[in-house]
Amino acid sequence: MNLNTLYLAVAGLVLGPLLGGLAAGVDRVVTARLQSRLGPPLLQPFYDVGKLWSKVIAPASHWQGMFVRWALVASLASDVILAAGGDILMCFFVQAASASFVALGAFCGNSPYGKLGAQRELFQLLAYEPVFMVAILCLAKAAGGFDAFSIMAAQGQPLLFKLPLIVPGLLFAVLVKLRKSPFDIAASHHMHQEVVRGVYTDYAGRDFALLEVAHWADVTVVLWICSFLWATGPLQMLITGLAFLFAALLIDNISARLTWRTMLKTVAPLTLILATANLVWLYLE
Amino acid sequence: MFGSFLKTSQVKSPWLLHFDCGSCNGCDIETLACLTPVYDVERFGIINVGNPRHADVLVVTGTVNPRNAVVLKNLYDQMPTPKLVIAVGACGCSGGVFREAPNVLGGIDKVIPVDVYVPGCPAKPEAIMDAVVTGLAKLKGILEASK
Numbered sequence: 001m002n003l004n005t006l007y008l009a010v011a012g013l014v015l016g017p018l019l020g021g022l023a024a025g026v027d028r029v030v031t032a033r034l035q036s037r038l039g040p041p042l043l044q045p046f047y048d049v050g051k052l053w054s055k056v057i058a059p060a061s062h063w064q065g066m067f068v069r070w071a072l073v074a075s076l077a078s079d080v081i082l083a084a085g086g087d088i089l090m091c092f093f094v095q096a097a098s099a100s101f102v103a104l105g106a107f108c109g110n111s112p113y114g115k116l117g118a119q120r121e122l123f124q125l126l127a128y129e130p131v132f133m134v135a136i137l138c139l140a141k142a143a144g145g146f147d148a149f150s151i152m153a154a155q156g157q158p159l160l161f162k163l164p165l166i167v168p169g170l171l172f173a174v175l176v177k178l179r180k181s182p183f184d185i186a187a188s189h190h191m192h193q194e195v196v197r198g199v200y201t202d203y204a205g206r207d208f209a210l211l212e213v214a215h216w217a218d219v220t221v222v223l224w225i226c227s228f229l230w231a232t233g234p235l236q237m238l239i240t241g242l243a244f245l246f247a248a249l250l251i252d253n254i255s256a257r258l259t260w261r262t263m264l265k266t267v268a269p270l271t272l273i274l275a276t277a278n279l280v281w282l283y284l285e
Numbered sequence: 286m287f288g289s290f291l292k293t294s295q296v297k298s299p300w301l302l303h304f305d306c307g308s309c310n311g312c313d314i315e316t317l318a319c320l321t322p323v324y325d326v327e328r329f330g331i332i333n334v335g336n337p338r339h340a341d342v343l344v345v346t347g348t349v350n351p352r353n354a355v356v357l358k359n360l361y362d363q364m365p366t367p368k369l370v371i372a373v374g375a376c377g378c379s380g381g382v383f384r385e386a387p388n389v390l391g392g393i394d395k396v397i398p399v400d401v402y403v404p405g406c407p408a409k410p411e412a413i414m415d416a417v418v419t420g421l422a423k424l425k426g427i428l429e430a431s432k
Contacts, residue, residue: 028327037325044330050294057338057365196336204338205365 005084012083013076020216021045023223027178027249034253045212052209060109060202067105068207068214074098075217082221085149088136095221098214099125102199109202117198121186123260127268128176131169134275138166139228141282151228152237158230165278169271170226171251174244176263177222179215180252183267185260193257292428295341295367296421298330302340302364306357306393308347311407312374316344318410326414337363342420343397344413348376348383349390361397367427369420372399373413375406 024045032039041047059065075098081091099121106118142162143151151159160167176183184190188198195201203211226244227237258267305313319326320333334340337360349357361370372393375381380391393399400423401416 032325032327036322038328039325040327040330044298047294047297047330050291051298051341054291054295055341055365056367060338193335197334197339200339201336202338208339 009084016079020219055205057205063108071101075214114202135166160229165274169275182258306347312346
């Protein structure tokens with residue numbers, strides 16, 4: 001490991017959550033504008049986390065604090081792996097561990113809504129992880145390597161032209177990871193739904209603030225992996241990531257929530273078949 | 286610097302928990318009207334949440350009776366500190382026209398401490414938003430005094 005890798009890793013550690021927080025701010029403003037409202041300031045998610053950090057409340061379970069910290073460590077580690085040019089498959093597995101820690105922490109609490117949300121979180125993992133993994137395999141096959149640098153160094157033709165069929169799968173993963181409708185099944189981001197805040201119901205105060213930061217780090221990683229589809233330069237990657245973000249926001253605002261059954265039985269197999277077809281096509285080429 | 290950011294955050298991000306404590310729904314409709322594009326309280330960072338563990342401000346409408354007093358106290362106890370309570374409407378403030386009814390205890394201040402009272406039958410959305418802003422000014426004063 002040389003010094004450059006260390007600098008990149010530190011930059012990933014700091015900038016990953018910050019960019020995710022900015023994406024959350026953009027999300028709040030754009031959603032408000034789509035609903036003919038003015039919306040909060042761009043930095044509102046940071047104020048929210050600052051507020052949650054200064055709240056005093058007893059945790060629902062002593063184990064929750066530990067799981068929250070492990071989830072944060074795993075999410076930040078996935079950011080660092082990607083920024084330092086590591087293996088994107090490893091980054092993907094570490095991020096899945098983070099989501100599992102969030103579910104495990106929710107299982108420790110007393111709230112039935114939290115437990116229901118945790119079960120739904122596991123269903124979400126079951127639905128999007130295979131699709132996301134096949135999409136990553138496609139990216140690696142098309143770029144000729146699993147490390148982030150070799151994918152970003154594929155300067156010639158954008159990978160999108162070789163991988164059109166993984167776009168629905170990636171969009172599905174983005175919608176699930178950003179907790180957006182129609183796949184906002186585990187966390188019920190918008191108010192007054194049947195599971196209150198689902199997997200987040202029992203988390204409060206500092207634990208909830210740390211989970212928000214972990215969520216921001218996750219968002220950065222997912223959008224970053226999506227931006228590999230047009231990795232001909234930093235600007236193009238940024239535009240591709242933003243395109244996925246805006247597509248998710250638009251779908252969130254024009255669609256009602258689906259049930260976990262539809263997600264697991266219809267959307268996941270469909271996107272998985274498309275992504276697998278793309279992978280087979282790459283091998284036959 | 287981090288401390289002042291945290292104090293600013295507490296004033297800029299009030300999440301409301303709305304509890305209908307036996308209201309006729311008049312004040313509830315006016316409270317929810319604050320979220321519509323006409324009033325858009327999210328401009329001030331206000332979100333209506335359904336979970337007391339995430340809430341900062343408890344907005345209560347309607348009178349208290351011995352049954353829902355337990356629920357009201359429970360919700361208040363589940364909220365993290367520091368917390369604000371806003372009594373909305375004539376019934377929430379004092380029991381309103383129902384204050385002499387045999388099952389009515391009175392306004393919600395009979396059960397939990399109230400920070401801001403919003404009169405009206407029903408209270409106007411502008412008055413409810415003003416109450417939240419007044420409550421936050423009070424919280425800011427408390428935070429600065431505790432320096």
